[in-house]
Amino acid sequence: RSSDLREEETKTRNMTYDLMGIIVHSGQASAGHYYSFVKDGWEGGSGHWYKFNDTVVEKFAMDDSILETECFGGLFKPKTVDMDPVMRSKNAYMLFYKAVSPSFSESSQPTGNGREEARNERGEDELSQLTALIQRGEKSALFPARMPARIQRAVQDENLRFMQNRDVFNENYFNFVFNLTSANQNLISDHESDLGTCSIKLAVHFLLNTFYHTESRLRRDLSDWTKLIESLLQRSSSACRWFVDFLGSKDGIRHIKPLLLECQCDERRSAFSQIFVAALENFIQRGGNLELDCDVLLEHLLSLLEKDVADHFKTCSQYMTLMSAYARLKPPQGAKHLLSKNAFLRFLAFLVGPSTVNVNLSESSSPGNESERDEVESGTRRWTARQLKEIVSLHAILRIVITSCDLSSLYDVSETGADAFENNPYYFVDESELLSLPNSLQLAVFRIYREKYIQEILAACREASNCIDDGIQLACCLCWANWNYSRVFLRLLLDDLTCLPSNELKPLFQILMSIMLLEDSLQLKKLEYLIKGESVRSSLLTIMEENSSQDGRRSYQCVKFLVNLALKSETAADYLRQNTAQLKWAVKWLNKQMFDYYWDSEFVPNVSNESSRSKLLQRTISAQGTLEEANALLKQWTGPQSRASPSSSPLPRPTESLPSDDDFGDERNGKSDDYDEDKDIDTTEKGEAEESEKGEDGELENTAEGENQEPKSEPVVRETDFEEIDD
Secondary structure, three states, X not given: OHHHHHHHXXXXXXXXXXXXXXXXXXXXXXXXXXXXXXXXXXXXXXXXXXXXXXXXXEEEOOOHHHHHHHHEOOEEOOOOOOOOOEEOOEEEEEEEXXXXXXXXXXXXXXXXXXXXXXXXXXXXXXHHHHHHHHHHHHHOOOOOXXXXXXXHHHHHHHHHHHHHHHHXXXXXXXXXXXXXXXXXXXHOOOOOHHHHHHHHHHHHHXXXXXXXXXXXXXXXXXHHHHHHHHXXXXXXXXXXXXXXXXXXXXXXXXXXXXXXXXXXXXXXXXXXXXXXXXXXXXXXXXXXXXXXXXHHHHHHHHHHHHOHHHHOHHHOHHHHHHHHHHHOOOOOHHHHHHHHOOHHHHHHHHHHOOOOOOOOOOOOOOOOOHHHHHHHHOOOOOOOHHHHHHHHHHHHHHHHHHXXXXXXXXXXXXXXXXXXXXXXXXXXXXXXXXXXXXHHHHHHHHHHOHHHHHHXXXXXXXHOHHHHHHHHHHHHHHHOOOHHHHHHHHHHHHHHHHHOOHHHXXXXXXXXXXXXXXXXXXXXXXXXXXXXXXXXXXXXXXXXXXXXXXXXXXXXXXXXXXXXHHHHOHHHHHHHHHOXXXXXXXXXXXXXXXXXXXXXXXXXXXXXXXXXXXXXXXXXXXXXXXXXXXXXXXXXXXXXHHOOOHHHOOOOOOOOOOOOHHHHHHHHHOOOOOOOOOOOOOOOOHHHHHHHOOOOOHHHOOEOOEOOOOOOOOOOOOXXXXXXXXX
């Protein structure tokens, strides 16, 4: 036995092998792709190499250098001289060899015709062995004469699917279906209901089952398909009815989640959402009833909120757009149907977190105690600023539902009397069509989750520019003739104005301006609260004073707000006229910032006072305009005969003395290379400097000759002296 093993080992050691096949892995250990190279090297073969890559088989010219590139892996030196060695991503994974013959020494190897004869003998011997093997297999039924039926059916089915996909996912077929669907478009009407129904069925089934699942190069006319379906829905009521019924059926519902949330293509999600909305709008315009015909459909859409929307957050914007359109359907039918499904609390739970909102809050629930409310308000935000941009339509949904309800029961009658029931111009529907206010919504918005929801509204307005309109509309509607809600809203808004960076305050001032311009019976009371504040809370004036030396941009935005408010509202102008000192201090501070300090040009970047992260106030044209408007208001209110004395409203002095012209040395007088005369306010001229230093009240300071003398004109400022940037 040992001799036989040694003989077999000797034969194996002397055997020659030809490389016949290679399986290659391209990629990394965690992911990649497999393909193979096969040599046609059997008896009678051509000897050529072929590359098998999925369904593609092609002839491949293989030599030693290509073999190394395709299969060896490892590091290689790129032809570019300066580049470091690079790791190849393609490696041979498995090698296939064919035993050819024992190797011979050089002396024993045949030459010429002898070598050819030896090769023929080996081939005949191998062929005879293979023939004998096949014959033995056939006798033992290892190789049946025909392919097994199961395998044959599988091969036939696979071939049929291949041919069907080849013919169906074809541009010519797509054009044929589109032409067939639109051929009778102009003939479709309510009188030709069967024709409209057949056309919409063909179009919808083709889109949902074929067109939306093809590659992008074949979807070039997606907008044409969308317009065609919208046209069919507008022309035929039967087509519209069938489509809405289909969306609510089991067959239609199975397409909603894949095409509205799971699909990674924005174009397809938008197109599906667009025809979805078109179907609902045409259905309701033709007398459809949402609660009777769309109940199952709406319940399925709302059920996606619990888990699927959050799991597909990056692709949920079209879902929110669809639900926003649903809420707008024939006001207030869409909002009414949403309220019947408890949709408001479900959307609120999605916004602030399901753990903080009880979506099963019943109509008979009590308002809850203060400790419960504090616990809810102390929670952190669920979504980040970047995530919030995907769900901006969520705030539109909540706004539409709230403003479709009658809020007159919450008006502060004790403060406003009969005027409390004056028309609220911010309702989404006419007051005759307002829905009754559900107790659950009242508790959620005005009691238990009041502060948390207000914080979400303010955050959305700051972080998403396309959410500001919904935020303003909702804030004005909720604050109308409702002092308790207005007080909390203003308090939280003032807190944000105090703490947030100054470059994030512009949307907040927009909301604040809208609330202050509400011409309800509480307008003056809101204005007093804004200016004076509460005993332990900041007011707008305290924000200006506390930041006048540290954060000039924040104080400037407060001054600009007061000036604009006085120009837009007679009530605000009358209030500030009676309290002139409130505005006078702000004007003096801004005047000092604009004229009394020397700023070198390198500290005046091309930025706005409302968008820059810096805390340094810039001398922009807008700031100069604000100062001029404020001075004009004070002139109008006080006049030469009634100017206040300088000591009536003293300006806080900085802790350090202001720099004089001498402190700048040659850099000021000699005009260094970095100094830009056209960018800075020129305070070096003697006449202007003398006028800006006369008196602490600036523009309103009386002269020593008497009160009846005309006021001194403020320093002449050229437009080129300011940054041409409008806030």
